[in-house]
Amino acid sequence: MIHFRSIMLMLSVTFIGGCASEPSAPAIVPGADIPKFQDYGDFGGDFQLTDHNGEVFRLEDQRGSVTLIFFGYTFCPDACPTLMSKLTTVFNMLDLPEEHPVKTLYITIDPERDSPEQMKEYLQYFSTIDVLGLTGTEDEIDDVVMQYGASYEKVEGGTAAGYLMNHSTWLYLIDQQGKLRYRFRHADEPEFVAAGLKKIFE
Amino acid sequence: MIANTMYKALRLPSLVIITLFLFVASCRNQDPIQITDAWIRAMPPSQTMTAGFLRIENTSPQDNALVAVETAMADTVEMHEMVYENEMMKMQPVPRIAIPAGQTAQLKPGGYHLMLFGLKSQPAENDSVFLTLYFEDQSTRIAKAFVRKTAQQEPKTQPAATE
């Protein structure tokens, strides 16, 4: 119960914070556009899902590398290619050495349509970065969504698609110890995301 | 003298030609609805849907709107909007896309777009697709859309073109 309450509190705090600071104007002061890492308390942590090759994926196996996580669905023809081209820009800016690996994880919130095969085809087609698609049962996905303070809702009818999904657009930055350090907003510029990745390797 | 006569002889037809040219040119620009940058997103083989984008400029003094779209390559075309609100992304169908007098409606990634469902064939990159656009003033236009994987203008962080 305490756990649940702390989540609700967190959510309301981030909600208020989100309203106050939006829209974020481009930073003029040098140094102001570096993410301030935060303590997200109970948020984040390890999970287990199925990757787009059909293999078991455990976040704890990623210790030592930095991880970016986002939630989406391949039926969305728009936002996901856009985010991937943004991340490509980020990685091009950084030009990270090999000893600083960054793993990008794409967790579907639409496991009904997103089988491992479907995700693999989609990601290989669109991504210009190293991204691993993750899926699972609805319960498994819901647990990870809850854990990371993400959210989604299914909207049925009114479209030939059958249903559409509304979903949160946070991009999560996980450090080498598996700890959640930052949540990027959809509107954050590639420079800002790149600054966050650079900072985590310092 | 000869030159002068020739000049006179040439002057009349060339005036006619210039006038005709201007007339044709003005006819061409008469359409108050200008459609540019139409493209369809190329998709991997097993996808049954894709998205379409274009710019519609309304140079007339009357408000207009896009109310329906059809294409031979898909069973259904819907008009959608993408809304980013409180860090949530919502994609939802809309009945019309307004094009107010003197303004341009932009259908682009992250905003308004077309959704093509039930693809009859998989559009390959660099193919072109014809879209029939229906407007609120009862008029219709046909637009040729090219099939591309990504938007031509990538995020603004791309280095500026050396032009």
Ligand SMILES: [Cu+2]
């Ligand atoms: Cu859509």
